[in-house]
Amino acid sequence: MLTALPDPEIEALEVKLLLEAIYDRHGYDFRDYAQASIHRRLVKQMEAEALHSLSALQDLILREPAAMERLLLSMAVHVTSMFRDPKFYVAFRGKVVPYLRTYPFIRLWHAGCSTGEEVHSMAILLQECGLDDRCRIYATDLSDGVLRRAHTGVFPLGAMKEHTENYLQAGGSRSFSEYYTARESDVIFHCLSPERAVFAQHNLVSDGSINEFNVIFCRNVMIYFNPKLQDRVHRLIYESLGHLGFLALGRKESLRFSPYESCYKEIDAQEKIYQKVG
Amino acid sequence: MLRQILSAIPRDFSLPITIVQHRGREIHDGLQLALQCNCSLPVREPEDKQPIRPGQVFLAPADYHVLVDGGRFALSTEAPVHYSRPSIDVLFETAADAFCSGVIGVILNGANRDGAQGVARIKALSGTVVVQDPATAESPVMPTAAIEATTVDKVLGPAEIGAFLTQLTQTRS
Numbered sequence: 001m002l003t004a005l006p007d008p009e010i011e012a013l014e015v016k017l018l019l020e021a022i023y024d025r026h027g028y029d030f031r032d033y034a035q036a037s038i039h040r041r042l043v044k045q046m047e048a049e050a051l052h053s054l055s056a057l058q059d060l061i062l063r064e065p066a067a068m069e070r071l072l073l074s075m076a077v078h079v080t081s082m083f084r085d086p087k088f089y090v091a092f093r094g095k096v097v098p099y100l101r102t103y104p105f106i107r108l109w110h111a112g113c114s115t116g117e118e119v120h121s122m123a124i125l126l127q128e129c130g131l132d133d134r135c136r137i138y139a140t141d142l143s144d145g146v147l148r149r150a151h152t153g154v155f156p157l158g159a160m161k162e163h164t165e166n167y168l169q170a171g172g173s174r175s176f177s178e179y180y181t182a183r184e185s186d187v188i189f190h191c192l193s194p195e196r197a198v199f200a201q202h203n204l205v206s207d208g209s210i211n212e213f214n215v216i217f218c219r220n221v222m223i224y225f226n227p228k229l230q231d232r233v234h235r236l237i238y239e240s241l242g243h244l245g246f247l248a249l250g251r252k253e254s255l256r257f258s259p260y261e262s263c264y265k266e267i268d269a270q271e272k273i274y275q276k277v278g
Numbered sequence: 279m280l281r282q283i284l285s286a287i288p289r290d291f292s293l294p295i296t297i298v299q300h301r302g303r304e305i306h307d308g309l310q311l312a313l314q315c316n317c318s319l320p321v322r323e324p325e326d327k328q329p330i331r332p333g334q335v336f337l338a339p340a341d342y343h344v345l346v347d348g349g350r351f352a353l354s355t356e357a358p359v360h361y362s363r364p365s366i367d368v369l370f371e372t373a374a375d376a377f378c379s380g381v382i383g384v385i386l387n388g389a390n391r392d393g394a395q396g397v398a399r400i401k402a403l404s405g406t407v408v409v410q411d412p413a414t415a416e417s418p419v420m421p422t423a424a425i426e427a428t429t430v431d432k433v434l435g436p437a438e439i440g441a442f443l444t445q446l447t448q449t450r451s
Contacts, residue, residue, distance in 0.1 A: 006402050008375040036347035036372045037354045079357040084341075087305065223326045223353045230327070251305070252339050252353050254325045 014054035015039050021058050026068050028142070029205045030075075032229035045071050069145070076143035078114045078220070081159060082121045083166035085251050088219075089125055090171045091271040096246050097129050100214065106135045109213045109240065111204060112221030113139035116150025121170075122217070123191045124179055128172070132196065138211065140202035151199045153180075153189035160187060204233050209240045216241055219272075220250035227257065234260045238276070247274045279386050279410070279436055284335065285316035286440025292447045293382070295319070296336040296344065296351075296373075298366045300388065303341045310337055324351040338364035345372040360392035370396025374403045381405035382446065384439065388420030394427035401428040406446070408432045408439060 015038065019031045030038060046057040049067065060067045083089055100106050110119045119139045126132045141147050155163070164176045180187040202210060204221070216237055222230045237247060238260050247264065249272040255261040263278035280297065287295070301309060313335070314321040323339040328351045330336070336351065338344040343354040343364050352372075359365035366385070370393060373381045383400045385393045387410055397407045407430040412418035414435045424430060434442060 006375075006399060008378070008403065011375070034345075034347055034352050036345040036352050036375070037356070039375075040345070040354075040356070040368070040372075078355055080355060085305065220353075220355045223355070227327060250326075250353075250355075252323065252325050252342055254327075256325070257327050 011039065011054065014058070015042060018042060018054050018058045018061070021062055022068070022071075025062055026065075028068075028072065028203075032205070032226050032232075033224055034226050037224055041075055042071075045074050048074065072143050073145040076114060076141060076146040080114070080117050080220075081166055082117045082155070082163040083170040083172075084117065084121075085271070086166050086169035086171075088170075088248070088251065088271045088273075089121065090169075091268040091273055092122075092248070093125060093129065093171055095267050096215065096273060097131070099244070099246070100131060101129075103214060104134065106131065106215070107211060107213045108135060108137050108215040109211070109217065110137070110139040111202070111216060111218040111237070113141050113147075113150050113199075115146050116153065117155070118217060118219065119150060119197070120153055120189045120191060121167075123197070124167070124172070125170070127191055128174065135196060137192070137197040138213070139197065139199050140210070142201070142203050144201055147199045147201060153192060154186050155180075155189070157182065157184075157186050204236065205229065209236060211240065212242045213240055213245060214242055215246045215248070217248045219248055220253070223250065223253060231259060234258050238263060241276045243276060245276045247276065248272065249274070280313060281316050282436050283384075283386075283440045283443075284313060284319075284321075286444065287317065287319065287335075288444060289318040291319065291444065292332055294330050294332045294334060294336065296324075296330075296338070296346075296369060298338045298344065298364045298369050300362045300390075300392070301340050301364075305340050313337060324353075326351070326353040338369065340364075343368040345369065346376040347372065348376065360390050362390070362392050366393035367396040371399045374399040374405055377405070379404035382443065383407045384443070385409045385421050385424040386436075386439075387415030387417045389417045390419060391423040393420055394423040397424045397430065398428040401430075406431050408434060408442060410439065411435050 023029050042054055046054055051057050113119050126135050167176045179191050180189045222233055253272055264274035265277045267273040267275050310321055319335050321335045321337055324336045330349055341363055343356055345352040359367050370383050381400050383397050400407055409421045409424045409430045411433050412421045415421050
């Protein structure tokens with residue numbers, strides 16, 4: 001079986017059946033996720049479970065709830081860093097913060113926050129801009145497992161050099177080490193107080209709007225969705241943004257293929273920051 | 279190397295070209311501009327869900343994987359593969375799945391084995407694989423790994439690759 005020629009048609013069918021099984025049995029709907037990337041993630045998980053076919057993975061997931069938890073966690077964890085795309089944070093400081101200064105109260109939503117690097121990065125930025133006492137941050141994700149990690153603000157020590165470089169390039173004005181306490185093999189960031197930040201489970205596929213926000217971050221999340229699901233999520237985002245609210249997408253994402261394109265004004269074309277005007 | 283090949287590609291080259299070059303995380307347009315210099319086709323970094331069309335050269339952006347998904351590019355921030363993001367394997371494997379015999383994969387010089395699994399999949403699904411002759415490569419690790427991974431169709435020196443690709447597409451059309 002290992003040396004059999006690959007058959008993309010059969011594999012695509014196995015993916016489809018597996019996603020139906022997951023939805024039917026566990027209620028998570030990945031059926032409109034982008035086909036190529038979810039195929040790869042499922043194969044990776046299949047290999048992690050020491051199995052040789054997606055059908056075998058389906059069998060395991062149907063019968064063992066812990067296997068579903070493991071799959072969910074593997075899908076929710078993204079390998080990223082704090083202040084990833086430093087220029088985004090520079091653009092945010094320069095073009096969005098001046099607007100935010102005019103509001104007495106600011107609500108921000110990190111939709112699909114994964115392990116929280118962006119949440120903690122933005123908390124630091126807002127603190128340096130003197131806005132943190134006016135801000136309420138909502139960070140949501142599908143997976144409870146990553147939310148717990150995001151909430152603790154614990155990151156591996158080995159990654160700190162990269163995080164520090166990014167922070168400085170992002171326009172950070174302090175010594176980065178002021179924001180965390182180092183332990184033996186990891187660090188704890190302490191820039192998010194419980195009264196200012198809410199971490200909660202939310203499913204972009206199926207759940208509705210949770211509030212009205214001044215800023216929504218959904219960066220490199222929708223790349224994992226197919227166009228149909230992207231449109232649905234854009235609708236949710238649009239309905240959750242206040243008038244003149246800001247939307248931040250990933251550097252290589254775009255509103256270009258979205259029906260909501262005309263509802264937004266481009267604030268930064270390179271860093272994909274938009275303002276709701278329609 | 280890439281610039282040499284791109285300079286040999288004519289304006290009416292009938293297939294879309296996608297390039298994965300191992301690159302640092304830093305975002306700058308230096309690589310894109312350097313490749314554009316001698317290339318008669320526009321060199322662009324694709325956005326997520328961008329349709330794959332001929333008449334352009336697509337360059338994988340820094341710190342993203344590029345996948346082929348149906349007739350579009352799909353981006354990913356999954357973990358680096360062979361320490362690389364963008365990874366050649368990711369592009370080649372997904373291109374093979376999407377287009378099967380319609381894929382031509384080219385491996386040039388490089389310092390790690392990224393791409394070897396990708397060319398194996400291209401060949402398994404009846405595509406064509408061209409590899410730079412390791413003897414002409416500054417870093418022969420990558421082309422050597424590709425040759426060991428599968429039965430490649432051609433091993434060529436840098437000056438011959440562009441001409442071979444052009445001839446191949448003319449035969450097909």
